[in-house]
Amino acid sequence: MAAEDAVAMKNKGNDAFRHMDWPAAIEFYTKAIELNDHEPSFYTNRAQANIKLEAYGYAVADATKAIEIDPTFAKAYYRRAVANTSILKHSDAIHDWKMVVRRNPSDKLAKSQYEACQKMVKRDAFLKAIEIADAPSAAVGLDLESMVVDDSYDGVRLKDEMTQEFIDDMIERFKTGKLLHKKYVFQMLLAVKQIVYEESTMVETRVKPDQQLTVCGDTHGQYFDLLEIFRLNGFPSATHGYLFNGDFVDRGSWSTEVCLLLYAYKMLFPSNFFLNRGNHETDDMNRMYGFEGECKAKYNERVFKIFSESFSALPLATLIGDKYLVLHGGLFSDDKVSLDDIRKLNRHNQRQPGHEGLMMEMLWTDPQTMPGRGPSKRGVGMQFGPDVTKRFCDNNGLEAVIRSHEVRMEGYEVEHNGKCITIFSAPNYCDSTKNRGGYINIDSSHELSFHQFDAVPHPDIKPMAYANNGMNSMMGM
Template sequence: MADTERSHGDGNTTEVNQTQASQSDITDDDKARAEELKNKANEFFKAQDFPQATDFYTQAIDINPYVAAYYGNRSFAHLKTECFGSALQDASQAISLDRSYIKGYYRRATANMALGKFKIALKDYDTVVKYRPNDKDAKAKFTECNKIVKMQAFERAIRVDSNKQSIADQLDIENMIIEDDYEGPKLDEDGKVTKQFMLDLMEHFKNQKKLHRKYAYQILVQINDMFKKLPSLCDITVPEGSKFTVCGDIHGQFYDLLNIFELNQLPSTDNPYLFNGDFVDRGSFSVEVILTLFGFKLLYPDHLHLSRGNHESETMNQMYGFHGEVKSKYNAQMSEFFTEVYNWLPLAQLINNKVLVMHGGLFSKDDVTIDDLRKIDRNRQPPDEGFMCELLWSDPQILPGRSPSKRGVGCQFGPDVTHRFLAKNNLEYIIRSHEVRAQGYEVGHDGKCITVFSAPNYCDQMGNKGAFITMGADLKPNFTSYAAVPHPNVRPMAYASNLFGFM
């Protein structure tokens, strides 16, 4: 939970000494009021209302900006809302105020890990261990982070991308044995997905049973071949008299995915869908979600569309549970195969040449064209900058212009940026996902930037609704919000990295 103590008052750093004169301007009444606001923020934090907690920590900082714990607490709240860039900044500020504020190092390490910067995180864990040599948790995190850093260095040393063999080429699916006691769904004799298979699969998953590894591998091989043939930006046509549905993040919430299909009917040639990234991680039924979506994509290749999210990446999957879940339910080889498949997911979709759909958002510069997006070489892990990064990570902001991302990756873009992009590319509006919204959706930037998020009560704690968008050929968006449905007693992040236990 958040700190309830004041930060150390006798820090001996240069930063603390330099601020003494300014601190003298803070009255005792100011200090007392700031403490009241911090305590109020702590209550919101305990209630898991992290945006409100962040707001009250900010108010406390505005009154007394010289208390490390205020920044440390706000950093923690930012971590909870995945604003890793802001969390990083606050943790660093807390440390600059008090070098002995150990939780600042913990939180800065957590933020860097979430951004895939394990080597930098390791330095902070090293500091924590030096300050607290008997802290078992600190030692465990240092050891685990060090293991990842060494593993990544080893993989870089042996990797020869041009000669790297696909997991598909290493598999001997033909000779995988189906045990006699397996009673689950089976692909047809040609290894193809049928509608009955999908119905049986969803029921099988609903009852917390696994699809046989042979069929899971067959689905992955087929979907990998299918994705390789798709462009980085796909064109979708919504004809007159038809309906098209766009869903946002699912995040491993399989039972809420089933509820979408209950509310809006199953995918079919007459009921096409687009799922806009972040299918996995966080929720602990990610395997069920992704195999269901891949199955429907194979069954209806022209009517079920999938775009990559920032969580369809190796680093995110290592941290937030998907890799751990696949290894638990299947094996490490399959986890690696998913990483390979995700590299081929399309990055964006263009509906009727008028509506652009991407997971994150727009770009750090103007003059980006649809043709630029078509040319992106996507078969890789998301980079830290550029068009691919921003499609997956950027967020809208209320104010005009651009600003650094609160996530530490991508950018934030204002309504003027959106309007210029639409005008240049002759588009009507954009749809993106990537952010929790109270009603599951939000219409911003004068109606030109729509956010849709389809994971209700995100991580079993946010209390938000989920939503999906339906439209016809006129492209007028209609919104359906819905609450979370019950799921088996498996907590979110059950398979996540032990490194990601927040302090």
């Protein structure tokens, strides 16, 4: 009887999965496993739902369990390969892709993934071999003065300073699929790179009387949804500041448009418009999730390289009114880490976050409901409980930590007894998640108000359209 009940739970999970309700699907698959923990397909189904939620660490664990039960089960190797590829563990994934191809030689998608993974492993080794600690900037030899914007360019011209007129024209250009002239792109990238380079690793700001600051989470190349935030909440101005908390790019297929618009506002309001770095403002993620390909398709490789340099110059956190620490991922593996440690962190010595250390944790960690610390569900970093958050806030005189990095179905979530707030600003993430977006307004008394919004229509360009490594095809699995 238990076996029949388990199958019934699996079927309910499949139904929830078809309706894109990934959390409910996981719940049903878990019940099926509790009733019968010797059926490998229950684990691979749950692995696929975890992949949809970007819980790649959990997906690897489930697929591994399925392989332990049935070492011949090709789908388990497939799921584990997808999960490891998604977190850039190509050397782990390549063995599983090989197993899938060996067992299903007619599977063209698996074969293409195996070949793509082989290329990525070789590319990673090549990039590591040629890595230079103090590599010259991609801007060396770039002569903006000699770049001519010919008469056929139909946009507003950018002089030495950013103007509202240029931004308004840029917004409309991007809506209709037009690009900026490369001269202006380079000009903006170099200007913003210099502005953010000179900012502290942890920017410290207060909301002045008669002003407002809005905190937004991940926007992930969803340009038309970014414009919806501005339409509903007001465009940036001298009295209305914004803080975008990382992950401006990747996945969505208007990442250059999102980032250039944010950079334009940073130029126009440098002391009132803030940008924190996210885990997707990094080279390895950009190569995997589409931003590099988008830059090359819309502009050129040099644009991507200077974008990369600007990302590595971004601050890692913002302290608002001595009350709220805003950072992309979350807290730390060591209770002794303080705001002073963040202040002292020289982010310019380490362009990419690596696999350990303060920078990696600030970009990658996630909250959990259980006390203490635990392994990361996404397979990178770790998770921290409500007691960890309380100690950090108490030790540093904070009311709460505001972070992003994860989809929240309602656009935001207040957890850890009010001390950990997640804000996510990419509604209907990847055109499939059906979540709302959120943003937080902070007034001069430093009180928070939460706002939600829904996704708006956009041109028919799919997420990951510029990913050239097979990730776009894997997303539909």
